Amino acid sequence: xxxxxxxxxxxxxxxxxxxxxxxxxxxxxxxxxxxxxxxxxxxxxxxxxxxxxxxxxxxxxxxxxxxxxxxxxxxxxxxxxxxxxxxxxxxxxxxxxxxxxxxxxxxxxxxxxxxxxxxxxxxxxxxxxxxxxxxxxxxxxxxxxxxxxxxxxxxxxxxxxxxxxxxxxxxxxxxxxxxxxxxxxxxxxxxxxxxxxxxxxxxxxxxxxxxxxxxxxxxxxxxxxxxxxxxxxxxxxxxxxxxxxxxxxxxxxxxxxxxxxxxxxxxxxxxxxxxxxxxxxxxxxxxxxxxxxxxxxxxxxxxxxxxxxxxxxxxxxxxxxxxxxxxxxxxxxxxxxxxxxxxxxxxxxxxxxxxxxxxxxxxxxxxxxxxxxxxxxxxxxxxxxxxxxxxxxxxxxxxxxxxxxxxxxxxxxxxxxxxxxxx
Ligand code: MTE
Numbered sequence: 499x500x501x502x503x504x505x506x507x508x509x510x511x512x513x514x515x516x517x518x519x520x521x522x523x524x525x526x527x528x529x530x531x532x533x534x535x536x537x538x539x540x541x542x543x544x545x546x547x548x549x550x551x552x553x554x555x556x557x558x559x560x561x562x563x564x565x566x567x568x569x570x571x572x573x574x575x576x577x578x579x580x581x582x583x584x585x586x587x588x589x590x591x592x593x594x595x596x597x598x599x600x601x602x603x604x605x606x607x608x609x610x611x612x613x614x615x616x617x618x619x620x621x622x623x624x625x626x627x628x629x630x631x632x633x634x635x636x637x638x639x640x641x642x643x644x645x646x647x648x649x650x651x652x653x654x655x656x657x658x659x660x661x662x663x664x665x666x667x668x669x670x671x672x673x674x675x676x677x678x679x680x681x682x683x684x685x686x687x688x689x690x691x692x693x694x695x696x697x698x699x700x701x702x703x704x705x706x707x708x709x710x711x712x713x714x715x716x717x718x719x720x721x722x723x724x725x726x727x728x729x730x731x732x733x734x735x736x737x738x739x740x741x742x743x744x745x746x747x748x749x750x751x752x753x754x755x756x757x758x759x760x761x762x763x764x765x766x767x768x769x770x771x772x773x774x775x776x777x778x779x780x781x782x783x784x785x786x787x788x789x790x791x792x793x794x795x796x797x798x799x800x801x802x803x804x805x806x807x808x809x810x811x812x813x814x815x816x817x818x819x820x821x822x823x824x825x826x827x828x829x830x831x832x833x834x835x836x837x838x839x840x841x842x843x844x845x846x847x848x849x850x851x852x853x854x855x856x857x858x859x860x861x862x863x864x865x866x867x868x869x870x871x872x873x874x875x876x877x878x879x880x881x882x883x884x885x886x887x888x889x890x891x892x893x894x895x896x897x898x899x900x901x902x903x904x905x906x907x908x909x910x911x912x913x914x915x916x917x918x919x920x921x
Contacts, residue, residue: 548566569655575661590734594696597737608687622667622739627668628668629664631664640656644904644910650904663727670722674690692741694756706752722740722742736754736755772788779901781904800887802885813921818874822868825868832889833887836848838884840882884913
């Protein structure tokens with residue numbers, strides 16, 4: 499990509515790769531060293547592309563600083579049905595763009611039509627205001643558990659790379675209608691592409707796409723959101739406008755939205771074609787063929803224990819301890835049951851739902867927060883707790899990570915297990 503020019507700007511943007519592991523790989527390609535007096539090409543006045551990032555809450559634990567990727571400690575997730583904005587996980591591939599409201603423009607294009615609709619933020623706010631409460635989850639949530647089975651490439655997320663929020667904005671469906679997409683034309687197209695304002699060193703934007711039915715169906719509930727939990731959308735979460743695609747993997751919920759294209763093809767972006775896809779446990783980096791796997795859209799059912807956290811010491815009261823956590827399924831499936839075991843799966847206790855949205859499948863977009871009292875046999879001082887959830891299609895979680903391992907560490911939905919010390 500440097501095409502004969504200095505590579506320094508790339509190292510600054512992709513600083514996540516500037517680590518001993520990558521430098522070690524590059525070492526075998528070293529052909530020599532520059533004499534400092536010939537070092538004319540090095541860009542000396544380079545500014546840090548991450549210099550203008552927002553301030554973040556101290557509870558967000560970074561999985562990487564530049565770009566910024568962080569999650570809150572698991573215990574805090576179950577305190578609120580709606581995750582507070584400042585502790586909602588952040589997943590950025592590139593620097594946060596600095597967008598001015600006055601000049602913000604959202605383009606809407608329908609392939610084959612010459613007219614492009616251009617909307618300012620004020621124009622978007624003139625559309626009827628819709629709210630949807632939806633969980634957004636990263637495909638790599640819980641990757642650290644899969645990584646323990648066999649190393650995978652990706653950010654080492656714990657179990658908090660998700661959050662639940664009320665998103666408010668215009669309906670994508672209504673905006674597409676305003677752009678001239680009529681009911682009888684829909685079948686000509688297969689995808690809705692999103693392009694964003696965050697760009698890489700070559701100027702190419704973050705992008706993704708969703709199947710067209712999701713955006714045009716009245717029940718798809720796709721929102722072009724400018725508010726999150728009743729507040730202006732924060733910069734880290736896509737200010738001023740992001741797509742919220744309920745039930746669909748975080749990667750397609752495109753932030754800092756610049757353009758929408760109704761198209762016959764999927765987005766050709768790296769993140770749609772060469773990332774966020776699942777593979778067999780036997781596929782390795784020599785055999786992987788990204789063109790052979792579909793891009794992830796709806797996520798499978800998952801659950802996790804958030805309180806107590808792994809390795810915590812817990813007080814036993816009246817012969818019991820209480821576990822709390824979340825469960826969620828993609829595609830608008832509702833969680834119908836959460837099973838918890840503390841004897842290795844010999845007996846299962848059905849958890850109580852503390853927060854459960856009233857919306858029915860296939861429009862159940864929020865997580866379920868649950869709690870469960872577990873009996874502790876006298877004299878026990880250590881215990882493993884296991885959880886699995888069941889959704890309204892009666893899909894449940896796989897038992898072991900070994901059988902769902904994949905080289906990028908996505909779709910990490912095996913039973914969640916934690917160990918606790920008891921006193
Ligand atoms: N949109 C843009 N423009 N750039 C990004 O890096 N990251 C995606 C998605 N939308 C991303 C994006 C990914 S991978 C996820 S998981 C979600 O945003 C995270 O949303 P959040 O940071 O608001 O939690």
